[in-house]
Amino acid sequence: MPISYAHESFVDLLGDVTVLLDRTAGRVVVGLCGPPGAGKSTAALGLAAAFQDAAYLPMDGFHLSNAALDRLGRRDRKGAIDTFDAAGYVATLRRVRAEYRERDVYVPAFDRELDEAVAAGHVVAAECRLVITEGNYLGVPDGEWSAVRGLLDRLYYVDCPARVRRERLVARHIDGGRSPQAAQAWADEVDEPNAQLIATTREACDRVL
Template identity: 50%
Template structure:
């Protein structure tokens, strides 16, 4: 497994170089074997923004399939008593996510695969949101737990051709998280409480999986892509 570490994106891991690396993966695909690129990292590190940037720049050669589409519904979290830990590893359908990735690796002629997405405006997953046509050579998937090696999450890493781990300076990452929760409707005090009690607990779990990545991209303050 390759594991390149970088103190910052430029010069070794600039956005242009990351895009070129993703384009090479897409070029390696065949009609029978699509390539899958995973982008992992703790909450607020910028993985969603990086993934969206790559897919936009690849202009039809890639589709973004977010792990967050496999969040359990709010009603199920209430039933499980896990609403206060939404975003923890056990609040996702990890087995369902792995099954989708396995299906995406082997495209079927004339068959569009529909993946779920997560709507932050309503804080719920939405089924059938992301069409993946069979001719698209690269799927970019991003999420916290792509590198976890426990339970059903352990099925995910072997299905991905590469996984990049995105880092961001801790205080900046926390600030961006709080701002994001507030932007999507949480009062500031509640957003701060949720980030420090839940998101940061999840971040510690994610950080423990860092060494399983092929590439570490570290964004210093001011150089990360805009928050998604």
């Protein structure tokens, strides 16, 4: 199912980021968070495409490897908050903020076909002024994640009806190779608890889309 947005919400987002760039010296880092299936990646990529020399930095690139998840016994709930390298993500955000105009920063991507992170899948060029990062847990106030909010100039919450999110997630899991029954179970038993946690961070965001 294609992802869509209320037109005025995305237009408002473009305008808000434009004003932020005009009013802020140096590099600007904008975050988008929200529950699984809400459309964060599509919104972030659309936002990055709307601005010249913007870069994309996905939190999903900091998934622990499947081998690491197997070793930790967490593979059956991949995507939960403790299945990411939060410290690595925070360290990369700090580099991105500190190394503006000094050097390129290579960041990992996430390959859905491989179901694995891929090293240096994206690059934040040294001269790139706007960095768009997105992921589930950017507003979480606990542990390593608590440092993220202070490294962002803006944090937006991307939301949509739960029924629509579930339809998207089930379709995504089927495309990834799960049976329809397994896809529905994963959406209900893994994605939904994550969504409930993420919903508690809504108030930490500057705007809801």
